[in-house]
Amino acid sequence: MRWVLLAVALIAGTIADRNIERPSVVHDGFRRLAVDLHVHPFPLSWSTLAPWDIVLEARRQGLDAVAIAGHNHVWVGQAGRWFSRLVGGPTVISSEEIHPPVGHVVALGIERTVDWDQPSEAMIDAVHRQGGVAVAAHPTRSSWMRWPDAAVRQLDGSEVLQPVTILSKDAGLEMRSFHERAGGAAIGSSDYHGLGPIGLCRTYVLARDNSEAAILDAIRAGRTEPAGPEPPVQAGVLVWVSRICGVLWLLFTVLWPGSRRDSTPRRS
Ligand SMILES: [Zn+2]
Numbered sequence: 349m350r351w352v353l354l355a356v357a358l359i360a361g362t363i364a365d366r367n368i369e370r371p372s373v374v375h376d377g378f379r380r381l382a383v384d385l386h387v388h389p390f391p392l393s394w395s396t397l398a399p400w401d402i403v404l405e406a407r408r409q410g411l412d413a414v415a416i417a418g419h420n421h422v423w424v425g426q427a428g429r430w431f432s433r434l435v436g437g438p439t440v441i442s443s444e445e446i447h448p449p450v451g452h453v454v455a456l457g458i459e460r461t462v463d464w465d466q467p468s469e470a471m472i473d474a475v476h477r478q479g480g481v482a483v484a485a486h487p488t489r490s491s492w493m494r495w496p497d498a499a500v501r502q503l504d505g506s507e508v509l510q511p512v513t514i515l516s517k518d519a520g521l522e523m524r525s526f527h528e529r530a531g532g533a534a535i536g537s538s539d540y541h542g543l544g545p546i547g548l549c550r551t552y553v554l555a556r557d558n559s560e561a562a563i564l565d566a567i568r569a570g571r572t573e574p575a576g577p578e579p580p581v582q583a584g585v586l587v588w589v590s591r592i593c594g595v596l597w598l599l600f601t602v603l604w605p606g607s608r609r610d611s612t613p614r615r616s
C-alpha cells in the first residue's frame with residue numbers, strides 16, 4: 349500500500365512541477381532582476397540543501413540571482429558559484445552571514461571569511477575592504493544594542509521583509525523602524541534554512557546586467573524593491589495529492605516499519 353502512495357506522490361509531483369518563466373523587464377536601461385540575498389546552504393549553516401541544490405531550486409523559483417551565505421564561512425557559497433557557472437546560472441553571490449550572538453550581518457560579494465568576534469564597525473569595514481556589501485540581517489529590536497550609530501551609518505542596507513516579518517507583525521515594524529534609522533537599500537530575503545521556498549521574500553533590483561558586480565552596485569545605489577511573500581510556484585490539486593501521499597508514505601514507513609519486516613523472507 350505504502351509503495352502505491354509513494355508512486356502517486358512522485359508521479360503527481362513530477363507532473364505538477366514546472367519552472368517559473370519571468371519575462372525580462374527593462375527600466376531606464378536597467379534590468380529588473382529577482383534576487384534572494386540570504387540563503388543558507390548545507391552543511392554548517394542549519395540548512396538542508398547543498399549549494400548545487402540551491403542553484404537548481406533558485407532557477408526553478410524563477411530567480412535571477414541568489415546569495416549563498418554560510419554561517420561564518422564563505423566556502424560553501426563559493427562551491428555554489430562554481431556549480432552555477434558550470435550550468436549557466438542563476439548568478440550566485442558568494443556571501444557570509446556574519447553570526448555573532450546578536451546583530452547578524454549578511455556580507456554579500458566577499459571571498460574571505462570575516463571574523464564575527466569584533467565590533468560591528470570593524471566587521472563592516474572588513475566587508476567593504478573586500479569590495480562587499482553589508483546588509484543588517486533581521487534587525488529586530490533584540491539586536492539593536494549591537495548597532496551604535498557609527499556602525500549603522502556604515503551599512504549598505506537592511507532587511508525589511510523576511511519570514512520573521514510574516515510570522516510577527518511587531519518584528520516587521522521593528523525592522524522598518526531600523527531601516528528608517530539606517531537608510532540604504534531596503535532588502536527582502538527568505539533567510540532560507542531548509543523550509544522553503546527560496547525566494548519567498550526577495551528583492552527586485554535594477555541592475556545593468558545579471559553579474560554579481562552589477563547586482564552589488566544596484567544595492568549600493570539603493571535600486572531595490574523588497575517583495576513577499578510571493579505566491580508558491582507550485583499550486584493546484586496535483587501538488588496537494590503529491591504532498592498528502594508523500595506524508596502518508598512517510599508516516600506508514602516510520603510508524604509501521606514492521607510490515608516491511610513481514611514481507612522479507614524468513615531464514616530457517
Ligand atoms: Zn541571522
Ligand SMILES: [Zn+2]
Binds near residue numbers: 445
Ligand atoms: Zn540567516
